[in-house]
Amino acid sequence: TVTAIDDTTDRGIPGKKCGTIILSAEELSNCRDSATMQFCANKLDKKDFFGKSDPFMVFYRSNEDGTFTICHKTEVVKNTLNPVWQPFTIPVRALCNGDYDRTIKVEVYDWDRDGSHDFIGDFTTSYRELARGQSQFNVYEVSKSSVSTDQQHVFWLLRSGNPSQSTSLHYMNPYQLNAYAMALKAVGEIIQDYDSDKMFPALGFGAKLPPDGRVSHEFPLNGNMENPYCNGIEGILEAYHQSLKTVQLYGPTNFAPVVNHVARYAAAVQDGSQYFVLLIITDGVISDMAQTKEAIVNGAKLPMSIIIVGVGQAEFDAMVELDGDDIRISSRGKLAERDIVQFVPFRDYMDRTGNHVLSMARLAKDVLAEIPDQFISYMKSRGIKPNPAPPPYTPPGHTHHHTQI
Structure with a gap:
């Protein structure tokens, strides 16, 4: 209850105009959301x-x-x-x-x-x-x-949203894949054949982890800190769906930790024997643009590329900027020595319902458009040449006959 007291006594400062305080009250609802x-x-x-x-x-x-x-x-x-x-x-x-x-x-x-x-x-x-x-x-x-x-x-x-709500891009519909899962399956099936054993470390970012609610920006989807590897794209999808049941999606959205995570692996193998590709699936929101640019500039020196796939209907201006096709990425006045980022808006390849990819061939072409040149640019910059082709296989008991012309 608010009671107004009418007090005509002049308690102001002589010669000064006093302000007015207006109190208004409204009954609060029982809404606790x-x-x-x-x-x-x-x-x-x-x-x-x-x-x-x-x-x-x-x-x-x-x-x-x-x-x-x-x-x-x-x-x-x-x-x-x-x-x-x-x-x-x-x-x-x-x-x-x-x-x-x-x-x-x-x-x-x-x-x-x-x-x-x-x-x-x-x-x-x-x-x-x-x-x-x-x-x-x-x-x-x-x-x-x-x-x-x-x-x-x-x-x-709605950066992440509650996976149980249909408005979330992470919504776990029992009858069809959500936007993240569709993008992961479509793009993953394109690039997985370039990995010999098809064992992929899968990381999530932007979530509170059990049991203490610690916020993490590079946690294994399968929950195994020692072995984050998943068996093929189906293994990643299974780990993704399980993680949605155990973690609480939470902002901010930081890219730099996962970029630096892959960069640490790439920095350990610079002899040309391995090349790393990081696939990031995102709704386009990024909270650490400056740190991510710095991570990309540093990663440009290493045997790695980054594919960013945007899901949802947001504007992807920040992702286009990271792509660096028009203006090369720079950080602290230092220019990236090569372009290592390719951005693809997944919605451009979907039908009107948003449930089917119109052209896997066009999606594959655009996803892989820059990877070959990025791979070759790294090898050339380090003076790394292809290993000589192995000799043709000779079955036991057979001898090669050379014909001289």
Whole structure:
């Protein structure tokens, strides 16, 4: 209960205008749910004269009287028009008081050091819409009445989601493969024949591991730290499905640890006898772009390549940047000595239902498009030549007869 006391006594400072404090109350719902969400934006307005923008988001819950109250503010992402904000968890009661259809207003600002943040634009949504997860329904145009903003969009990203919910890309449907499993099976069957024993170390990243809930960005899918190898693509799929039952998917999404993991193996074998290919299947969200670029620049010196397959409907600007086809990857002023990344958006090869690959031949061509040149570029840069062909096999008891012409 909030009681208003009418006190006409002047308790202010003489000659000074005092402010007003307004108290409003609303009965809290019994909703105990919490929501974990993540947003990214594409082509926001440039506000800084010498740079791009330093965007952040402010979330407002609508009140019963039509006013709005701040309920969350994201971190600032520096110098970008295509920010990816960190995942955050908020009680649904704080976001909408358990009313899934209540309006949620989101404002986007460009951060300024002096606190005079520049307004970029805003949009409205509801928790019911957000709960649909990553889809075409959760792409919002950032509007501002005084400017044209047709090209500005904010994307809701359900990075992992609960595998038991149908909105998650990891949803375990008993009747068909999810997006990750389809991509793994299709692409894996293309590249597995280039491995002699078909025993693959399979790693996951971005999850809390049992029993203590430790967050890991390079954990074995089969749960065996000493032997992370899986037997063929079917073995990887089995380990993946089992891991979804035991780990809790959790942000942020860091690529650098798995890139460095493979780089350590590649660094130990630089005589040309082995070449390593890392396959990353991702929804496009990345939280450690700078560290990943540094890992790729360092990996470019080693016998390794990286294939990134994007699943889902998000924008993949960050993955295209890592691909480096247009602009070679650099880190700390150092340019990668060769291109080692190939990015493929899996949705480009799917039918309208999203359940079938239209052309395995085209997918295979694009997945493997750059690997041969990357392999040869490493061998040439190290002066490694192919071993001489072994002599033809001679069955026991037979002798080769040479004919001189």
